[in-house]
Amino acid sequence: MNLRSRRHWVIGDVHGCHRPLCHLLATLPPNDHLVFCGDVINRGEAIPATMNLVWDLVQAGRATWLRGNHEQDLIDALDSRDGLSQHATYAQLGDSSARQWLPRLQQLPLVYRGDGWCATHAGFDAAGQPDLSIRDPFWEAYDGRFGQVVVGHTPRPQVERLGEIVLIDTGAVYGGCLSAYCPQTDAVVQVEGAATDAVLAGVGPC
Template sequence: MAIWAIGDVHGCRDRLEDLWRRLGPGRDDTVIFLGDLIDRGPDPAGVIRFVRERSAEARVVALRGNHEDLCLTWHRTRDPADRDLWMGNKGYTTLESYGFAPGDPDAAVPAGDLRFLEAMPLWHREGEVVFVHAGLRPGVPLERQDPHDLLWIRDEFYGAPEAFSHPVVFGHTPFRGVFRRGPLVGIDTGAVYGGKLTAYEPFEDRVVQV
């Protein structure tokens, strides 16, 4: 029984399909996506569809990233400022992947996929290992973490590995290779920027990249 975490996909469906084939997960395996399935890359809609369909093959846990949160905030508020913030973070690539023209005022993520995004948890734990999109605020219990930190924190988290007594696997901040500092492991290796898409098995310390 393997437990794999996959870093930020950002719309790179072809890379994700290749990585999934390499992993070959089965019904007894768990695959945890660390958030940011959408935006920036060429096929966010295809990535969402692929991840939703994989629940028939393995136990799939898809965490919320800051990009999913930006998307959900705008769909909830319809505030032009929220739309501008999402679009400024390449949200338009997600809408265009659903076939909408740039600037289409009626563009929106379909209801079924939106419900999938809304259901994404902010963190997941397997044994002593915590999986999260961005990281944790040092000194704050997991259950009391601020959602903004879970989605956005950077150096205040990974710059303080001594604050954590348990492993934390995270994405969000792109590194040129797998980031290891004490019990912290960062696996956003910049797939959408020409880097690798990374999967990591923390209990066996295995890395697979495409």
């Protein structure tokens, strides 16, 4: 079966939440293709295990891991050797392992394109180029040129639609839920996120 014709599930920002991700994967159909919408890394308590799990899925052909702003920040810090002390991913991996990950992170795509839809971490700029940190300017100005766009990056209480934009980061690392969205069927699957005292305003349990 052609990959583009398979059913897809776009997964919101995981941020090192390994156990919720395992629960979500056990819930989703095993033959569907998974698209991780970036920010697999940082913030959570099990970042290396989460990275290894997602990378194994990529290597097996079951998933695509998109680059988020947190992956890009780590790439930049490893390249420049500046600001590494601020990265939870670097702290949990250690220098040697982090540098082994660098070429993998550098090859992560910015966009995944399906039939009539696409996924990217945050959105597109005015020129139609992926922007890993954009928010309101994209939400307000998107003209539909790429069809439905599924994005993470900005935690919301629930999966939310803004016209042709679907926001699927539901704050798993902040005590919200980890969400997967199917562009072909409009279905949403959610599991409880990480138990945490770091509550983000407006993001609560599933």
